Amino acid sequence: MTEFPAAPEISAADSWEDLVPVVELAYGGYGHSAEYHASAASIFEPKRSLVARTGGRTRGTCAVYSLEMTLPGGPRAVAGLGYLTVAPEYRRRGVMRAMVLRVLHTLHDSGAEPVAALNTTEAGIYGRFGFGLASQAAKVRIPRHARELRATAGGERTVRIGGPEEHTAAIAAVHARCVGERPGMLRRDAAWAARAVLDLPDHRGASGRLLCMVAEADGEPSGYALYRLTSAWEDSVPRYEVSVRELFARDPASGAALWRALLDVDLAGSVVADRPVDDPVLALLTDPRSAAPVLRDQLHVRLVDVDRALEQRGYAAEIDVVLDVTDPLCPWNERRFRLRTGPEGGECRPTTAAADLELTARELGALHLGGTSLVQLARAGLVRELRPGAVRAAATAFRHDPAPFCPVVF
Ligand SMILES: CC(C)(COP(=O)(O)OP(=O)(O)OC[C@H]1O[C@@H](n2cnc3c(N)ncnc32)[C@H](O)[C@@H]1OP(=O)(O)O)[C@@H](O)C(=O)NCCC(=O)NCCS
Structure with missing residues (x-):
């Protein structure tokens, strides 16, 4: 009979090592470079992060990061989970x-961040x-042959190209201006900013080094794109792929100028990028079908404390609604809450009043960044409407425009 090893004990990690x-x-037995580990260690928070050990050896890991994430309503503290192995x-x-x-449970007991994300x-899995x-x-x-974009108002922009190290200040300035625009975006300190331009040779595969385009308006940086090229040839015809890691612009003309420059890179056959679902480039392409967008899940959000979390974010409309929440893993959330929202935010209190909507904490997590439709969840049978009209009213209040997006993997 197989003898199972003893159950691991969970405690705080001492260090990234x-x-x-x-x-x-x-992740497959690959040995990473010293540079990779130095970068991972630079953002690591040992006191918050966990290891599961038996006999002094690590058997499981979970990094916890103190993030500042844009939510509907502004930047808020969110706990990020990573390296769950x-x-x-x-x-x-x-x-x-x-x-x-x-x-x-630790987040709840300590009254730390009311929301976790990964x-x-x-x-x-989650x-x-x-x-x-x-x-x-x-x-x-976007194939290069479909690179024609509609005209954008706002004037000409100069685009300069170099290594990201030449444009550190421009990247930081533009990112700081854009970070508040979409829920899901993360503010960066120096260590997180360095990771945004991390370019590990052992992770490049067949691609070239990371490059940076900076758009300028009146001599000031107004946008940037981080990207790299991967060489490819078809019957002696160059079909390089331009893969975009990040693109931010302070104004429409700068965004359009960066896309034009990317779509015009010599030797390129196509430009590939993970973008917000409502990225302006999808409206700018004269041949919108050519971009062939494919959706992929990004942030998964957990409301640790439903009441604190719902008071932490902003809302697009005034509502007064009673939520009957199911949450067996965090039983302190299993109750009815009255949520009243207004221009200043929300007030969420336990109540004994009759429920208007019945839903799980998972559905509230999906709604938290404003990118998921409550109507869709109700039509899927995941939210139950107990008072006619409650779904539509709450759906309007929970939604956010523009859509959430997080270009960072943590
Ligand atoms: C994913 C991983 C961390 C799971 O660890 P684990 O200790 O085996 O997970 P648990 O035994 O606690 O499983 C808990 C639940 O998750 C489910 N689960 C675990 N791994 C899963 C997977 N890869 N896909 C779907 N479900 C999974 C289990 O079936 C179990 O379900 P149940 O609660 O309904 O019975 C582990 O398989 C791993 O290290 N994988 C490689 C690294 C990785 O992909 N990590 C995730 C990074 S976000």
Whole structure:
């Protein structure tokens, strides 16, 4: 009979090095470079992050980051979960479950961030823990022959190209201006900013180094794109792929100028990018079908404390609604809440009043960044309407324009 190893004990990590053996094994046994580990260590928060150990050896890992994320209503503290890994011989016996529940309960007990978020290697894992799909990316592949864009008002922009190291100040200035525009975006300190331009040679594969285009208006940086080229030839015809890591612009003319420059890179056959689902370029293409956007899940969001989380965000309309919430993993959320919203935000209090909507914490997580339609969830049978009109009214209040987007994997 197989003897199972002892159940691991979960405790705070001492340092990033604690995680390394299991992280490397979990993602396929690749040894990473010293530069990779130095970057991971630079954002690592040992006191908050967890390891599961037996006999002094790490068997499971979970990094917890103190993020400042734009939500509907402005920047807010959100706990980010990353590097959730379990050693192969300890899998499917609840180690990850124990770590995730420890994080959620610790956040609740300590009154820290009321919301947790993660991006995941496999989209089917975290719904069972009450994480709802809150933002999506549209993967676009624009062929060079379809590069014609509609005219944009706002004048000409100069576009300069170089290595990202030449444009650090421009990248920081533009990002700081754009970060508040969409829910899901993360503010960056120096360590996170350095990761945005991290260009590890052992991660490049067949691609060239990271490059940067900067758009300028009146001599000031007004947009930038980080991208790289991958060489490809078809019957001696160059069909390079231009793959965009980030593109931000302070104004429409700068965004359009960057897209024009990317779509006009010599030797290129196509431009590929993960973009917000409502990216302006989709409206600018004269041949909109050519971009062939494909949706992919991005941020999965968990309301740790429903009342604090709903008071933390802003709303697009005034509502007065009673939510009957189901949340077996975080039983403090399993009750009815009265949510009243106005221009200043929301007030969310426990109530004994009759419910208007019945839903799970997972659905509230999906709604939190304003990118998921409550009407869609109700039509899917995931939200129950107990008072006629409650779905439509709440759907308007929870939605946010523009759509959420998070270009960072943490
Ligand atoms: C994903 C991983 C962390 C799961 O660890 P684990 O300890 O085996 O997970 P648990 O035993 O706690 O599983 C908890 C639940 O998640 C489910 N689950 C685990 N891995 C899953 C997967 N890859 N896909 C779908 N469901 C999964 C389990 O079936 C279990 O479901 P149940 O609660 O309904 O019974 C582990 O397989 C791993 O390290 N994978 C490689 C790295 C990775 O992809 N990490 C995710 C990064 S976000």
